[in-house]
Each structure stands twice: as structure tokens, then as C-alpha cells.
Amino acid sequence: MKIDSFNSFVRELYQSDKKIIPLHAPVFMGKEKEYLLETIDSTFVSSVGKYVDQAESLLSKYTGTSKAVALVNGTAAIQVSLRIAGVRSDDEVLTQALTFVATANAIKYNNANPVFVDVDLDTMGMSPKALEQFLEEFGEKREECVYNRKTGNRIAAVLPMHTFGFMCRITEIKAICDKWRIPLVEDAAEALGSMSNGQSAGSFGLLGAFSFNGNKIITAGGGGIIVSNNIELGEQAKYLTTTAKKPHPYEYFHDELGYNFRMPNINAALLFAQMEKLEEYRLAKAKVYERYHEFFNGTDSQMNLMPIPESTSQWNFWLMSIMLENQDKRDAFLKETNEQGVITRPIWQLLYRLPMYAHCQRDSQQNAEFLEERIVNIPSSAKFE
Numbered sequence: 001m002k003i004d005s006f007n008s009f010v011r012e013l014y015q016s017d018k019k020i021i022p023l024h025a026p027v028f029m030g031k032e033k034e035y036l037l038e039t040i041d042s043t044f045v046s047s048v049g050k051y052v053d054q055a056e057s058l059l060s061k062y063t064g065t066s067k068a069v070a071l072v073n074g075t076a077a078i079q080v081s082l083r084i085a086g087v088r089s090d091d092e093v094l095t096q097a098l099t100f101v102a103t104a105n106a107i108k109y110n111n112a113n114p115v116f117v118d119v120d121l122d123t124m125g126m127s128p129k130a131l132e133q134f135l136e137e138f139g140e141k142r143e144e145c146v147y148n149r150k151t152g153n154r155i156a157a158v159l160p161m162h163t164f165g166f167m168c169r170i171t172e173i174k175a176i177c178d179k180w181r182i183p184l185v186e187d188a189a190e191a192l193g194s195m196s197n198g199q200s201a202g203s204f205g206l207l208g209a210f211s212f213n214g215n216k217i218i219t220a221g222g223g224g225i226i227v228s229n230n231i232e233l234g235e236q237a238k239y240l241t242t243t244a245k246k247p248h249p250y251e252y253f254h255d256e257l258g259y260n261f262r263m264p265n266i267n268a269a270l271l272f273a274q275m276e277k278l279e280e281y282r283l284a285k286a287k288v289y290e291r292y293h294e295f296f297n298g299t300d301s302q303m304n305l306m307p308i309p310e311s312t313s314q315w316n317f318w319l320m321s322i323m324l325e326n327q328d329k330r331d332a333f334l335k336e337t338n339e340q341g342v343i344t345r346p347i348w349q350l351l352y353r354l355p356m357y358a359h360c361q362r363d364s365q366q367n368a369e370f371l372e373e374r375i376v377n378i379p380s381s382a383k384f385e
């Protein structure tokens with residue numbers, strides 16, 4: 001395996017003699033500065049302002065949903081989506097172990113527990129087969145709810161994640177959720193701009209959450225959003241994340257325990273400018289993927305670019321990844337690229353390896369463990385000549 005040739009290919013691709021080629025750097029080529037200056041001049045930098053409204057309406061339009069609510073980050077968006085979907089203390093949420101820690105943390109913040117079902121090898125997202133098998137084995141319908149036969153706890157939601165912007169088999173997962181009448185919430189943090197059968201990530205379940213952290217396809221500095229096709233739930237999300245204050249010209253009355261999770265207008269200004277360029281970023285990243293495709297086709301088959309799975313009718317090309325032959329090859333690749341300033345990263349360690357989630361129930365995890373040993377992300381920033 002010629003890791004050297006990979007390193008020089010990436011340097012040539014990004015035409016960079018900088019010491020470090022980052023994994024994913026934001027690009028600001030729209031009206032970011034204009035909108036930020038305008039926000040400062042207006043003094044509306046904080047909890048109200050037109051950019052929050054504009055970003056929300058653009059995002060609900062873009063995702064084809066009826067309501068979008070802008071928040072401080074993606075983790076809070078998942079946390080609140082789960083709460084609105086009905087997750088309560090001691091409930092369980094079926095999710096995947098092959099994900100960023102925030103997915104499970106958002107469950108725990110609701111005092112609920114994650115249960116890990118396996119992923120598919122091609123999408124790297126939740127496997128509908130594994131989900132169905134788990135429910136057949138452990139699910140017990142009682143009245144309106146489903147309980148876990150092993151733990152006795154209620155299974156209150158299913159939370160799949162669209163890994164690196166690849167869509168998991170969301171239509172099949174939705175059908176299983178409908179059959180069992182378990183609410184579906186999507187962790188679409190990585191998938192803004194991705195679609196399955198022409199339908200946007202985040203719009204399949206009861207609620208969906210996106211992130212605008214600095215490493216995502218577009219950024220608000222920090223931020224997140226909840227989308228829903230149920231206007232009532234969307235309004236509930238707005239209410240809960242803006243301290244649950246009853247509307248009144250001057251009185252402060254809050255009728256439940258809300259959160260201060262709203263996105264500041266200054267972040268929304270940045271987000272709105274980024275949103276206006278989203279499709280350009282996506283197309284520029286498609287070209288980067290095309291170049292990698294040519295490169296890896298020409299090398300031996302010991303490192304393979306992960307192909308776009310058939311579940312994904314449109315990919316946002318967020319983070320590109322390759323599969324190495326085994327863990328030793330993976331480790332050698334990580335070492336030789338990072339030492340040369342070409343930043344690469346292994347896929348996440350499975351969440352049950354972390355002390356907080358070691359005790360959580362899980363199925364075989366055969367595919368998740370296979371991918372954990374082999375998948376590496378490679379530099380994927382949008383590139384403009």
C-alpha cells in the first residue's frame with residue numbers, strides 16, 4: 001500500500017503547501033461578513049432577530065418540512081426532539097453504537113438509556129434487519145407502548161443516525177417503527193443536503209435534528225436545528241427551547257421546565273449566509289469525491305473509497321471515508337498520514353467501549369465492529385479554484 005502516494009495526491013488535490021491539510025475546514029465565500037456586520041450594527045446579536053427567522057424558514061423549505069427551530073447546537077436538538085417525542089426517565093431508546101457520542105448523550109440527558117442495534121455495512125447507519133430482529137426478540141406490546149422483555153423498561157423511541165451523510169435505510173426503519181408504533185427521531189446532524197428517494201434527511205421521523213458545528217457541511221459557528229412535519233411539535237420545540245414562557249407583553253410566567261437553547265441571532269446570520277451557498281458546497285465536494293474515486297481506482301485494492309449506498313438518492317458528500325484491509329493497515333495509514341500533516345481520523349470507537357455506556361444492552365454488533373476496525377475519514381473540505 002502506497003501511503004506516500006496518497007499523501008502527495010491529497011496535497012496536489014488541495015494545492016496546498018501548508019503544513020496541515022485539515023479533515024474538514026469551513027469555507028466562507030458568501031455574505032457572511034455583510035450579515036455579521038449588519039447584525040452588530042443593529043444590536044440584535046442575541047436571542048431575537050431576523051436571521052433566526054430567516055434561517056428557520058430557509059431550512060424548513062430546504063428540508064421540505066413544515067417547521068424548523070434553530071438551537072445552540074445539534075446535541076441540544078437531539079435531546080429536545082427525544083423529549084418532545086415522549087422519551088421520559090428510565091425509558092430506552094434504540095440507536096446505533098457506531099456514532100458520535102452526542103447521539104447517546106442526548107438520550108442520557110433525558111435520563112433514558114440507549115440500547116445499541118447493529119448497522120449495515122454499506123450505509124454505516126442503523127440496520128433495519130437488526131432493528132426488526134431486536135424488536136422480535138425483546139419487544140412486547142402492552143396497551144399503547146412497547147416494553148423491553150429483558151429489562152422491563154419502555155422502548156420510547158428509535159434514533160438512527162445518517163453516518164457521514166450517507167442515508168441509513170430510513171424508509172424501512174420508518175415502516176418498522178410504524179408497525180410497532182414507536183416514535184422515530186433522526187440524528188441527521190451530518191446529513192444536511194442528503195436524501196433518500198428524493199426526500200430530505202431529518203424529514204422521515206416525528207422530528208429530525210441537524211448540527212451546524214464548525215466541522216459540518218455548513219456552520220453557524222455552533223448551532224443546530226430541529227425540523228418536523230408536525231407544526232404542533234415544532235411549536236412545542238420552539239416553546240421548550242425558549243424557556244417555556246407564556247406569551248405576554250411584560251409578565252414572566254413559565255409553565256414548565258424549559259431550556260435556554262435558542263440560537264443567537266449572530267450565529268443565525270452566519271448560518272443564513274452559509275445556507276445560501278449549501279448547494280455550491282455540495283457540488284464542489286462532489287468533485288473532490290470524483291477525484292478520490294479516480295485515485296483509489298488506480299491503486300491496489302487494499303484501500304477502497306466507500307461508495308455511495310443505494311439508500312442515498314442524493315449525498316451531501318460531507319465526510320469521505322475509505323476502508324482498509326484490517327486494523328493493522330488502518331493504524332499504519334493513520335500514522336503515516338497524520339505524521340505528514342494530512343489529517344485523517346478513524347471512525348468512532350463503538351459507544352459501549354466508553355465507561356458511561358459499557359453496561360448498555362446491545363445485539364451482536366458484528367458489522368459495527370467490522371467497520372470500527374477499518375474505516376478512516378480522509379480530507380473532505382469543499383475546494384474552489
Ligand SMILES: *Cc1c(COP(=O)(O)O)cnc(C)c1O
Nearest residue numbers: 073074075100102103189211213
Ligand atoms: C456533530 C454531531 C452531533 C452533535 O452536534 P453538535 O452541534 O456538535 O452538538 C450529533 N450527532 C452526530 C452524529 C454528529 O456528527
